[in-house]
Amino acid sequence: MAKFTKKQSGALPAISTASLPDIVFMLLFFFMVVTVLRDSSLLVENTLPKADQVEKLMKDRSVFIYAGKPSERYRESYGTSAKIQIGDKYTEVDNLQFALTELRQKLRPELQDKVMVALKVDEDTRAGLVGDIKQELRELNMLKIIYITSPGNELN
Amino acid sequence: MARREVPEVNAGSMADIAFLLLIFFLVTTTIEKDSGIARTLPPIDEIEEEVNIRKRNLFIVNVNKDDQLLVNEESMNLKDLRQAAIEFIDNGGAPQGTADYCDFCKGLRDPKSSDNPEKAIISLQNDRLTSYKMYIAVQNELVAAYNELRNRESQRLYGWDYTEVKNAIAEGNYRGDVEKAEERLKEIQKMIPQKLSEAEPRSRAK
Numbered sequence: 001m002a003k004f005t006k007k008q009s010g011a012l013p014a015i016s017t018a019s020l021p022d023i024v025f026m027l028l029f030f031f032m033v034v035t036v037l038r039d040s041s042l043l044v045e046n047t048l049p050k051a052d053q054v055e056k057l058m059k060d061r062s063v064f065i066y067a068g069k070p071s072e073r074y075r076e077s078y079g080t081s082a083k084i085q086i087g088d089k090y091t092e093v094d095n096l097q098f099a100l101t102e103l104r105q106k107l108r109p110e111l112q113d114k115v116m117v118a119l120k121v122d123e124d125t126r127a128g129l130v131g132d133i134k135q136e137l138r139e140l141n142m143l144k145i146i147y148i149t150s151p152g153n154e155l156n
Numbered sequence: 157m158a159r160r161e162v163p164e165v166n167a168g169s170m171a172d173i174a175f176l177l178l179i180f181f182l183v184t185t186t187i188e189k190d191s192g193i194a195r196t197l198p199p200i201d202e203i204e205e206e207v208n209i210r211k212r213n214l215f216i217v218n219v220n221k222d223d224q225l226l227v228n229e230e231s232m233n234l235k236d237l238r239q240a241a242i243e244f245i246d247n248g249g250a251p252q253g254t255a256d257y258c259d260f261c262k263g264l265r266d267p268k269s270s271d272n273p274e275k276a277i278i279s280l281q282n283d284r285l286t287s288y289k290m291y292i293a294v295q296n297e298l299v300a301a302y303n304e305l306r307n308r309e310s311q312r313l314y315g316w317d318y319t320e321v322k323n324a325i326a327e328g329n330y331r332g333d334v335e336k337a338e339e340r341l342k343e344i345q346k347m348i349p350q351k352l353s354e355a356e357p358r359s360r361a362k
Contacts (some may be wrong), residue, residue: 018167021167027178031178031181032181035186036184036185049288049293050292050298051193051292051293051295052294053299053300054191054192055193055194055326056189056190056326057190059190091290117193118192121288122288123292124288124289126286126287127284128285131282131290132293134197137197138200139200141199144195144196145195146193147193148191149292153249154234154289155293
């Protein structure tokens with residue numbers, strides 16, 4: 001006769017973790033696909049203004065210009081007036097053309113003349129600084145610009 | 157020959173390795189969500205031409221250093237700007253029978269306001285001390301006015317929204333004949349061209 005051994009009740013069986021790597025890999029691949037590498041760290045404050053009549057930015061043909069007040073930890077050495085950041089460092093308006101030409105050369109050759117300048121400017125900046133940037137861009141003949149905004153509307 | 161059995165590789169640490177990679181990617185990457193208002197700057201080498209624009213075809217939006225709006229020399233709230241711009245563009249003041257007559261305009265047909273959307277020019281002037289927030293808000297409202305009119309016309313002619321189709325094509329998920337749709341977008345753009353001119357900020361030290 002078969003012998004039935006009654007299971008000892010009380011002790012819970014260990015949960016199998018064999019599928020854990022699969023789950024984590026799935027998450028990993030998800031993040032690898034939907035994200036891109038951060039290419040520069042922000043040296044300026046960057047709260048974008050809100051707008052809702054927007055177009056999507058084409059990342060492969062754009063160069064970024066950041067502007068705003070220096071971040072908190074740089075205030076002591078750089079002051080509190082708005083600054084322009086390109087790549088990983090602060091740039092002056094006079095130096096903008098050189099820095100932008102350099103950035104443009106990093107794009108794929110076939111896209112270099114379709115370049116679009118993405119302006120990420122803090123909402124507390126004065127429009128005068130943006131005007132200066134635009135003037136330099138006109139002199140460089142980089143005429144397509146896009147003001148990066150965050151979704152929403154200033155009215156409500 | 158004795159056949160040795162290959163011992164199974166211990167996969168216990170696989171999860172740890174994967175977690176490590178996952179955390180690395182979480183820290184070093186960002187999710188892209190950039191979008192914004194696109195504009196084209198006027199080229200600098202253009203020969204300054206004296207263009208004769210009638211005053212009635214000009215909609216002057218002036219933002220001062222305290223972020224206050226002045227539209228055609230009258231102060232205005234930001235929330236009324238969109239409607240005012242629509243009324244101006246859509247006015248169609250040219251009398252019937254003339255070459256400038258606008259047959260699709262639904263405006264007031266006020267002879268003191270713009271002749272037709274093609275002639276209507278919005279001129280944006282801002283001070284150097286205007287805040288960027290206000291600057292973008294004004295641009296947003298003006299672009300919204302154009303988009304609203306374009307949507308109305310594309311809805312009337314083709315039965316779809318201009319902005320929706322334009323975004324769908326840009327993202328590459330438009331269902332149907334893309335070329336035909338692009339042609340129609342161009343037609344709408346021709347009917348209601350976005351004539352938004354920006355003056356250089358005043359009190360610019362040179």
